[in-house]
Amino acid sequence: MLKHLRIFLFVLMAALGACKQHARQIAIIDFFKTPEKVAYRISPDGKYLSYLKPFKDKQNIFIQSLADGKVQMATSFTDYSVRGDYYWTYNNGIVFLQDNIASDEIKMFALDISTLKTTLIISQKKVRIAILGRDRHEPDIITVRMNQRDPANFDIYRLNIKTGELKPYLINPGNITQWYPDANGKIRLVRVSDGVDESILYRPNDDTPFKRIIANNFKTSVRPIAFTGEKNYFYALSNVNRDKSALVEINAEDGKERKVIFANDNADIQSWDYSKNTHKIELVSWDAAKPQTHYLDPDIKSIYDKLNAELKGNEVDIADRDSAENKFIVFTYTDRNPGSYYLFERSTGKLSKLGDINPDLKQEELCTMQPISYKASDGLVINGYLTLPLGAKTTNLPVVVMPHDGPFLHTGWGYNPEVQFLANRGYAVFQVNYRGSTGFGKAFHSAGFKEVGGKIQQDITDGVNWLIANKTADPNKIAIFGGGFGGFSALYGVSFHPKLYNCAIVQHGLINFFTYIKDAPPFFKPMVQMTYERVGNPETDASQLRAISPVFNTDKIRAPLLIFQGARDDRANISELNQFVRELRKQNGSDKVKYFLKPMERTTFRNQANRTEMYTEIEKFLDENMRVKQ
Known part of the structure; x- marks a missing residue:
């Protein structure tokens, strides 16, 4: 009798729970408002955090000192938001873009963290600009892609963010569709295409012409990632002679695949983490029913094991790291959570929450x-x-x-x-x-x-x-x-x-x-x-x-x-x-x-x-x- 009573109570409570689960109608603004805090980055020296936060409905850059926790609003635009694809430079500055829709004008700014002074360095109408890379050895220099010379072709430039000097670095002959900078912004690999047939070209340095090392049509893909640090070998995602894209190592001298590092029989490998210090691919990820990850580096696996244990029930990604690879920006999300940011310090094992993209939403609703x-x-x-x-x-x-x-x-x-x-x-x-x-x-x-x-x-x-x-x-x-x-x-x-x-x-x-x-x-x-x-x-x-x-x-x-x-x-x-x-x-x-x-x-x-x-x-x-x- 007691057993049946327990079953009855369990069913009753489940039914009541189901009734309570009829959703409260959440305000539209709570789903679609400008994110509260998003696009966290860490400075190369590990001393500052940056993120975007609304100011009068426009996303602006905020800076937080990790020494004392002090937060300062670094920009105060009220016309157009700062774009999310901003970069820290190696001279402790930030380079960011703003899209002025009314005039179809892209503006690029440099932000000096020590003074919080913002300087306009590029302003181009009807031109598309993207930041490609930065150089540890020349911290004032960044690499940018721009179709300033010819609307149909993007060229690569070296931009001095202190002086605003813009120098052509790689002029597009008309068929380059992708550039692959190394850790210092030097371009040693490019993809060329006529729309159907495509090739990967390689050069060992800036003074040597590119030579074709791989030729495919568009149905077959080789996507370079980064150099391994050994000889002229590089990592790539490739589906050459296979159905699913795998992580492989290729010799840049002849374009031949040296080995398969990791492959999955059910899905294409789609993303990865790469360490600029060790020149290693640390992990690869792919989509199955849910995101899946395979760890290639034991050190990064131990970090993820700790993060996954502390942030149970969440998908966990390392979004950014300092140059020493000691401090990491960690991003978590689920199907019912737009995302949260954390700071993890490898040397101490400390994990600190930084902010939520949308704190007004409750996961259980x-x-x-x-x-x-x-x-x-x-x-x-x-x-x-x-x-x-x-x-x-x-x-x-x-x-x-x-x-x-x-x-x-x-x-x-x-x-x-x-x-x-x-x-x-x-x-x-x-x-x-x-x-x-x-x-x-x-x-x-x-x-x-x-x-x-x-x-x-x-x-x-x-x-x-x-x-x-x-x-x-x-x-x-x-x-x-x-x-x-x-x-x-x-x-x-x-x-x-x-x-x-x-x-x-x-x-x-x-x-x-x-x-x-x-x-x-x-x-x-x-x-x-x-x-x-x-x-x-x-x-x-x-x-x-x-x-x-x-x-x-x-x-x-x-x-x-x-x-x-x-x-x-x-x-x-x-x-x-x-x-x-x-x-x-x-x-x-x-x-x-x-x-x-x-x-x-x-x-x-x-x-x-x-x-x-x-x-x-x-x-x-x-x-x-x-x-x-x-």
């Missing part, structure tokens, strides 16, 4: 991202993720399908504010790594070539039908929502499977493959031939591209649409999009096509007010259109 897999209609196994809203109900749920951008990208396990927002509002969220997605090997990736409106879309449709068949989805309440190519997939879904979806939400959507290829920015031109091979050639594949491009299929779209676009998006043809919307409204009525064009936004909305408005509109739109179909 968010939803678990579950890995799933199913078979497509042709038998290919497709992987993805399903996030169910809190509560006891797991069947007959309203579903939002979220195809990823790309198409040749990847959805991985982790925190996604859009997913959590939708799940908090009671929707199951379905994400799928359709064929063509990266991370699953060469054969799976190649299976998506020229299938942008074919088997890729069928994989998404098969996934939705799988959800219906296993009774997860209410077949009368399914929406589709995506950005870029995901936006195309959403429009394709409501065009060619109108009975499957109630409505579609499109962010910076691809609506015309012809103009998408023709209007590519000049610096994208080396990739155009590859796009022909992977997506389609506007001349030889014209009928196929026309058949699937949404601008030529407005007569097929009858579902309610919600469209968002930034007017300064490099890849968007705004006049064409405006005409597309006018045509849709003409045939469907303006009430069924809602369109928000933001003049001072690029691809994604950076302004917090615009983000809040967008997700408020999404919530209202789904609420209105996810009622039972008539």
Whole structure:
């Protein structure tokens, strides 16, 4: 009798717990506000921390002294945020970028930590700039990539951040698509490509011409990482003569693979940690259902073992380290936590919390991202993720399908504010790594070539039908929502499977493959031939591209649409999009096509007010259109 009473009480408590798990509706701003503290870095001498924090809604640099804990606001921009890809230099300064959207101007600044003085060192309109590396031996010098000379080609420059002197270092002959600086910013390896065939070139020093050492086509990849410190050997990720990318060692003199250091039979190796002091790859990582790691260095493994023990339940990554490799910035996250930062000191074993990206979110109020897999209609196994809203109900749920951008990208396990927002509002969220997605090997990736409106879309449709068949989805309440190519997939879904979806939400959507290829920015031109091979050639594949491009299929779209676009998006043809919307409204009525064009936004909305408005509109739109179909 006592045993049965215990069972009854256990079931009752579980039921009460399930009732309590019905989610409190979290404010939209709590999901999409500017991060509280993000992009932590440590100075090379290990004396200072830096991070980005909002000041009047714009991300600015803050500096914390590790000697006394004192924090100072180092910048105070109120027009545009500091970009997250900033760097410490070896002379204890910081170099950072700011994107002035109104004038299409990129500005580069140098920050002197001793005085907190900020100096403008580069200001270029309609030019793209990236910081590539820094030099221990010349601490005032950094290496930058810029298409100042020719919009279609990036050249490499050596920039003196004290004087602002900019010297050409490597002029692009027109076919270099990637540069691989060594630990001191010297470029000894480059990738060249005509869009289809690509090669790795090597030079032992700056005074020697490059020579070709490896030749492949775009289906096969060799991705250099760093030199090993032994002779002229370098580490690389390679899928030459194998399906999955493996960590290998290559001789730069002849391009021959010396050995495989680590390979995984189920997934491509995708990331790594490298020590500039020991010249060793310490670990490699890949995506399975969840992130996986293999340790190659016993010392780094002991650090991660300690961190994993103290930060149980979290994914743990070392995000930065000082030059002595004694102090480490540690980043943790889960599918229900946007992330936290810690400082770990190797010599003392001390771990100190630094800050949270979004401290207002509570993990217990968010939803678990579950890995799933199913078979497509042709038998290919497709992987993805399903996030169910809190509560006891797991069947007959309203579903939002979220195809990823790309198409040749990847959805991985982790925190996604859009997913959590939708799940908090009671929707199951379905994400799928359709064929063509990266991370699953060469054969799976190649299976998506020229299938942008074919088997890729069928994989998404098969996934939705799988959800219906296993009774997860209410077949009368399914929406589709995506950005870029995901936006195309959403429009394709409501065009060619109108009975499957109630409505579609499109962010910076691809609506015309012809103009998408023709209007590519000049610096994208080396990739155009590859796009022909992977997506389609506007001349030889014209009928196929026309058949699937949404601008030529407005007569097929009858579902309610919600469209968002930034007017300064490099890849968007705004006049064409405006005409597309006018045509849709003409045939469907303006009430069924809602369109928000933001003049001072690029691809994604950076302004917090615009983000809040967008997700408020999404919530209202789904609420209105996810009622039972008539």
